[in-house]
Amino acid sequence: MSKVTRAANSTASFVDDRTSIGGFVKFFSRKLFPDHWSFLLGEVALYSFIVLLITGVFMTGYFIPSAEQTVYDGSFATMQGVEMSQAFQSTLHLSFDVRGGLLIRQIHHWSALMFTAAIMMHMLRVFFTGAFRKPRDINWLVGFGLLTLSLAAGFSGYSLPDDVLSGNGLRILDGVVKSIPVLGTRISYWMFGGEFPGDALIPRLYTLHVLLVPAAILGLVGLHLFLVFLHKHTQYPGGGRTHKNVVGLPLFPVYVAKAGGFFFVVFGVLTLLGALMTINPIWNYGPYDPSPVSAGAQPDWYMLFLEGALRLTPGFLDFSIGGWDVPMNVLLPGVLLPGIIFTLQAIYPFVEAWATGDRGERHVLDRPRNVPVRTSIGAALIAFYAVLMLAGSNDILATTFHMSINTLTNTFRVLIFVLPIAAFWVTKRVCFGLQRKDRELALHGHETGRIVRTESGEYIEVHQPLSEQELWLAVGHDNLTPIEIEPKTNERGVKRPGYRWDRFRQALSRFYYEDRVEPVTPAELAAAADEHH
Amino acid sequence: MSELKGETPFTNPGLPPHRPRRADEDPKAARRAEFQAVGLLVVSILGTVGAVLAYLFLPLSGSNGDIRRMTALMGAGIFLGMIGIGMGAIHWAKTLMRDHEMVEERHPIRSSDDTREEAVQMLKDGVEDSGVGVGRRGLLKGTMLTALAIAPLSVAIPMIGNLGGDWNVGQIKHTMWRKGMRLTRDPEGTPIKAADVTIGSVFHVIPEGLAETPDPLEEKAKAVVLLIRLDPRDLNVVPGREDWSFDGIVAYSKICTHVGCPVALYEQQTHHLLCPCHQSTFDVANGCKVIFGPAKRPLPQLPITVDSEGYIVAQRDFDEPVGPSFWERLK
Numbered sequence: 001m002s003k004v005t006r007a008a009n010s011t012a013s014f015v016d017d018r019t020s021i022g023g024f025v026k027f028f029s030r031k032l033f034p035d036h037w038s039f040l041l042g043e044v045a046l047y048s049f050i051v052l053l054i055t056g057v058f059m060t061g062y063f064i065p066s067a068e069q070t071v072y073d074g075s076f077a078t079m080q081g082v083e084m085s086q087a088f089q090s091t092l093h094l095s096f097d098v099r100g101g102l103l104i105r106q107i108h109h110w111s112a113l114m115f116t117a118a119i120m121m122h123m124l125r126v127f128f129t130g131a132f133r134k135p136r137d138i139n140w141l142v143g144f145g146l147l148t149l150s151l152a153a154g155f156s157g158y159s160l161p162d163d164v165l166s167g168n169g170l171r172i173l174d175g176v177v178k179s180i181p182v183l184g185t186r187i188s189y190w191m192f193g194g195e196f197p198g199d200a201l202i203p204r205l206y207t208l209h210v211l212l213v214p215a216a217i218l219g220l221v222g223l224h225l226f227l228v229f230l231h232k233h234t235q236y237p238g239g240g241r242t243h244k245n246v247v248g249l250p251l252f253p254v255y256v257a258k259a260g261g262f263f264f265v266v267f268g269v270l271t272l273l274g275a276l277m278t279i280n281p282i283w284n285y286g287p288y289d290p291s292p293v294s295a296g297a298q299p300d301w302y303m304l305f306l307e308g309a310l311r312l313t314p315g316f317l318d319f320s321i322g323g324w325d326v327p328m329n330v331l332l333p334g335v336l337l338p339g340i341i342f343t344l345q346a347i348y349p350f351v352e353a354w355a356t357g358d359r360g361e362r363h364v365l366d367r368p369r370n371v372p373v374r375t376s377i378g379a380a381l382i383a384f385y386a387v388l389m390l391a392g393s394n395d396i397l398a399t400t401f402h403m404s405i406n407t408l409t410n411t412f413r414v415l416i417f418v419l420p421i422a423a424f425w426v427t428k429r430v431c432f433g434l435q436r437k438d439r440e441l442a443l444h445g446h447e448t449g450r451i452v453r454t455e456s457g458e459y460i461e462v463h464q465p466l467s468e469q470e471l472w473l474a475v476g477h478d479n480l481t482p483i484e485i486e487p488k489t490n491e492r493g494v495k496r497p498g499y500r501w502d503r504f505r506q507a508l509s510r511f512y513y514e515d516r517v518e519p520v521t522p523a524e525l526a527a528a529a530d531e532h533h
Numbered sequence: 534m535s536e537l538k539g540e541t542p543f544t545n546p547g548l549p550p551h552r553p554r555r556a557d558e559d560p561k562a563a564r565r566a567e568f569q570a571v572g573l574l575v576v577s578i579l580g581t582v583g584a585v586l587a588y589l590f591l592p593l594s595g596s597n598g599d600i601r602r603m604t605a606l607m608g609a610g611i612f613l614g615m616i617g618i619g620m621g622a623i624h625w626a627k628t629l630m631r632d633h634e635m636v637e638e639r640h641p642i643r644s645s646d647d648t649r650e651e652a653v654q655m656l657k658d659g660v661e662d663s664g665v666g667v668g669r670r671g672l673l674k675g676t677m678l679t680a681l682a683i684a685p686l687s688v689a690i691p692m693i694g695n696l697g698g699d700w701n702v703g704q705i706k707h708t709m710w711r712k713g714m715r716l717t718r719d720p721e722g723t724p725i726k727a728a729d730v731t732i733g734s735v736f737h738v739i740p741e742g743l744a745e746t747p748d749p750l751e752e753k754a755k756a757v758v759l760l761i762r763l764d765p766r767d768l769n770v771v772p773g774r775e776d777w778s779f780d781g782i783v784a785y786s787k788i789c790t791h792v793g794c795p796v797a798l799y800e801q802q803t804h805h806l807l808c809p810c811h812q813s814t815f816d817v818a819n820g821c822k823v824i825f826g827p828a829k830r831p832l833p834q835l836p837i838t839v840d841s842e843g844y845i846v847a848q849r850d851f852d853e854p855v856g857p858s859f860w861e862r863l864k
Binding site for chain 2: 031032035074075076077095096097099100102103106107135168171172174175176178179180181182183184185186189190191192193194195196197198200204230231232238239240241242243244245246247248249250253254257258260261262263264265266267268269271272274275276289290291292293294295296297307310311312313314315316317318320323324325326327329330334356357358359360361362363394395405406409468469471472475476477478479480481519521522
């Protein structure tokens with residue numbers, strides 16, 4: 001035994017004697033993980049979050065969360081003598097007078113954008129492949145919590161420097177909050193510690209941003225990963241992969257190297273973004289002042305959908321009842337719409353499972369084409385979200401492409417209804433087309449382009465049958481059909497309770513599985529094989 | 534897991550055969566892969582050293598060039614330092630570590646029936662030991678639950694209650710404009726003579742003495758005004774507001790009635806005011822009524838006149854609350 005081995009042995013023994021860590025090592029070290037590029041999206045989110053923590057700690061050394069007014073006398077010439085809050089002043093100090101400060105600030109901001117983007121991409125992957133099905137529906141909820149918290153983390157951090165842009169963002173938030181019936185002004189007072197803008201909000205946001213929200217995110221990340229280990233990772237369909245096994249490579253050493261290495265890649269890329277691309281140059285915007293505003297202002301990308309919704313909703317929805325204002329033109333896009341979207345998103349796995357009538361554990365992922373309605377719902381949501389995002393940039397689009405902002409906005413007002421429906425329909429058709437293609441391939445094999453003349457003078461194209469593995473991919477998926485329900489009355493003609501509810505469930509199930517392309521059956525395959533020989 | 538719905542009738546063909554990589558079969562290829570990984574790790578080491586050197590020795594005097602150089606070079610160093618390790622490790626894993634997939638069985642997530650039964654029994658035993666079995670000692674259980682439920686209030690009520698400051702929500706209905714208060718330039722605070730306001734010009738206005746108020750930012754957030762002079766022939770005065778303007782000069786609240794952004798863009802030719810946040814468009818020639826966008830109500834008008842020295846002054850506060858709609862706005 002070498003010296004090193006001996007030292008390692010005695011250290012391990014020391015720790016295990018006191019912690020029984022051996023059991024954990026046994027459980028974790030050789031856990032198998034399947035390989036696929038799309039499984040990296042969640043990792044990007046996690047690693048961006050770690051970069052956020054590291055760079056965030058750096059900045060807490062310099063940032064002063066205070067709205068107290070002061071006069072700038074730092075090294076940035078154009079701001080000399082300007083009155084500003086300490087929050088803004090300390091952000092300038094961090095950017096211009098602390099070595100590497102601007103770099104770290106920009107890495108932090110880019111990481112925040114990457115964090116939210118990666119979470120959403122990860123969520124889309126989970127959605128389209130059906131990875132949210134039992135038993136992972138519970139982890140979908142954890143992930144949903146993380147998405148919500150990431151938006152809170154982003155918005156609270158964005159607002160801290162107290163510049164004109166973020167100040168107007170807060171003012172919009174204030175307007176949205178005030179639109180809430182009965183309690184609006186009180187919630188606004190509660191948030192701002194009195195009248196807008198007040199001097200309470202920045203220290204409060206700071207506590208949220210550096211303590212409460214990150215602590216909650218950390219907790220949920222821990223739970224999320226714990227459940228990933230407990231459930232073992234999902235896998236894409238393929239030969240040898242079933243709902244009862246997991247095919248992959250061991251955590252140690254393969255994923256320690258790959259996933260650990262990937263952390264450094266993400267860190268590196270975020271650093272490159274921060275080093276080369278200016279982001280949120282608050283020194284160009286100036287400190288917050290309730291009077292000025294810059295044209296072409298855009299929030300961080302993850303807030304664009306809300307901004308777009310605010311821009312699209314027409315003003316006539318602002319009405320009053322009995323002298324009480326109900327500003328539905330703000331309430332609808334600012335409060336109700338996100339509330340509804342987020343709720344639907346959270347409960348989706350349970351709705352689909354209910355419509356499917358499926359109680360088993362699913363560990364092999366779906367190919368999106370094989371669940372056409374789910375895939376189409378996803379496409380419709382993406383279309384809806386995309387229109388909102390574009391609407392949030394309607395001024396930029398109008399000036400860039402020399403279009404009338406009014407025409408553009410009105411066009412989006414139509415598209416917000418039309419495009420999701422069109423996307424749903426087109427996606428459903430594309431899924432069916434792909435499923436038919438799979439059928440075709442399974443039954444008749446690949447076209448070879450080789451034309452043969454038979455003895456009788458007939459020309460035929462020789463088809464090459466699919467390999468075992470290819471065939472499995474085309475025919476091995478689950479075949480889901482609409483649920484059957486008990487009849488309305490029993491054999492004695494008595495109406496049974498719960499029938500209406502079952503009817504509703506059946507209707508939903510039909511919506512999902514009625515239009516369908518039947519997968520190939522073994523009999524069909526045998527018949528096709530006979531025909532070819 | 535027999536309850537899986539719609540499982541395929543076909544048989545799974547099993548794992549595809551493993552295809553060895555070049556480094557698995559050719560020691561030279563393996564050696565090459567090793568060198569490549571080493572090269573990437575060396576890049577990382579150099580990058581880290583470079584980042585530290587940039588931090589230590591680059592000048593930082595506040596000039597734009599210094600800041601740009603520092604940010605770019607330190608960043609480039611950290612980038613190489615990180616990406617070198619990452620790519621080195623991944624290259625190592627992909628070329629030299631095991632890539633022959635293994636299979637592990639899954640077990641149902643649900644606990645076995647025995648475990649469930651035992652767990653339930655343990656809880657029952659616990660309830661038994663507590664002396665408050667089903668239907669017994671209701672008073673004890675009830676008071677315990679009540680005490681637990683209300684205990685947080687003693688902390689939560691003061692905590693939440695204090696956050697709203699003075700809770701004087703009526704403040705947002707009024708601004709500091711008073712009879713005879715001069716309209717002054719934002720941010721200098723210098724008064725404006727009617728003669729200074731030429732046709733087509735626009736002034737960003739704050740009330741006189743704003744800086745001396747106890748809460749200037751809060752006052753400013755409500756009181757900012759746009760002062761615009763139109764050719765009197767273009768101006769269609771709103772009935773009942775004939776004496777609110779002076780010789781084509783009108784003053785309107787700058788706070789958008791949608792969600793409160795400053796309505797800062799004035800189009801001289803069309804007399805339109807545009808809110809840059811959500812593009813609500815107001816027609817100054819027609820009482821600032823909304824002609825496009827998500828706002829509904831016109832911008833509130835500030836009644837103005839001219840004092841004995843020729844300066845523009847307010848006649849009184851706005852007749853209605855400025856800014857976005859809220860529940861009790863009209864009460």
